[in-house]
Amino acid sequence: MSQINVKNLTFCYDGSFDNIFENVSFSIDTNWKLGFIGRNGKGKTTFLRLLMGEYQYSGSIEASVQFGYFPYVMDERQKKAPAADILDEMKCGCELWRVICELSLLQEESDILFRPFDTLSPGERTKVMLAVLFSGDNDFLLIDEPTNHLDNNAREAVKQYLSGKNGYILVSHDRELLDACIDHVLVLNRKSVEVQSGNFSAWWENKERRDQFAEAENEKHKKEIRKLKQAAKRTSDWADKNESTKIGFDPVKEHDRCISSRSFIGAKTKKMQSRVKQMEKRISREIEEKEGLLNDIERVSELKLQQIVHHKNTLVDIRDYSVKYDTAEAPLFSGLTFSVKRGERIALHGGNGCGKSTLIKAILSKAGIYEGKLPIAEQGICDVASGLIISYVSQDTDGMSGSLQDFCTLRSLDQSLFFSVLRQLDFERAQFTKDISELSAGQKKKVLIASSLLSPSHLYIWDEPLNFIDVFSRMQIEKLICSYSPTMLFVEHDKCFREKIATKVIEL
16 A cells, blocks of 8 residues: 655646645555546546546656556547457557456456457447556556546446556546445645545535535524624723713713813723724734635535427327337337327436437437438337427537527526536636637536526436536536426436436337
């Protein structure tokens, strides 16, 4: 066992005005199963790349281990080749037999190593890369969101596999995965970095308790400050009033006063003013103790949804429906029957490649939203209500670019409202000036979700909306959907989200 010591780490990207990290210090052990938690854009992936030595920084990172990073970056040539042929390129000194052993732990056959990498499913690619990653000795492994785009079976296999390993940092927003796999957390709070033992649920429980204590302490300090300010003002007013009586008096009305009373009044005033100064010192001390109490509290704003009601009760009607790609021999699915009625939230569930996204595109095509022609042959009925307005969030954020202002113009969105929703989703104001291509994957997804929320619709179709989205925003979106109960058809592999949101699950 050894330690990784981070001391006074400061880093910002070239051309950026704000630091990602500023004088950050902490230590972690290399035999931990460490979950890495934080808001989108806070620097989780950046920190992993700093460990890999990809960027220049100030401060120090002391480590006596080699680092391995998931996912591997592969060029077009490597993607066309079988993984067995490029193992040494992926990880220097990697041995085939060890990769095969790791694959067996991932409940996968070794034949996928001998098929072209780009023909593998997302789950198979993830398993191959994890098997290569864990095939070495004494490496500390950096695993960046391994379950994105994975179906339930692949997620279960990855979860069981990682729970039996140690010596890694796991970046993930999947609460169930974090609870099953980690024994420590590294948290990027708003103003601090925190290392704590336990899984996600233990950290979250401690955080809620700590936040409640901070809120209570803050209220106590605020009350004390108000009382002290009132007392200081009252005493100051008395002192001023008393001071004004030092010079001049009416001998008829104030027959007990004489010229020698002036020194007595002055001494009394001085004593009152001394009390005011003591109160001001106490006020300063209370304010100082109050500062910082709420710095790390995640304030989750309540989102709003602009839904509209369609005159029909059944919005989508699918009966005995089958879809087959023109180049395929067998259909993706057949005999599918279900309907989407007003107020229902239907989750499409099934393995990668079973046709969930294809079904969504077929529905969008019927509604006149999907551009282009789908290369599929259909049988059965897939009807969409006339005049149906659909708000669609795609699972794909690749290729998103341009300014946020241009994005608003293209989608006819009110710019001030759009930026307001992004702020509620924890966008910093500095990010509004960036090109969308410079945003993190989670921030790009938030751009699409904000656009969807501001588009008045009868039906919301979201295809894996939570990929890369941070835990706090996931809970925020869950609360929104539970509050407004919109009509939805969605695909989401986050089990916690699906179980909380779906009123019905359709298995493909």
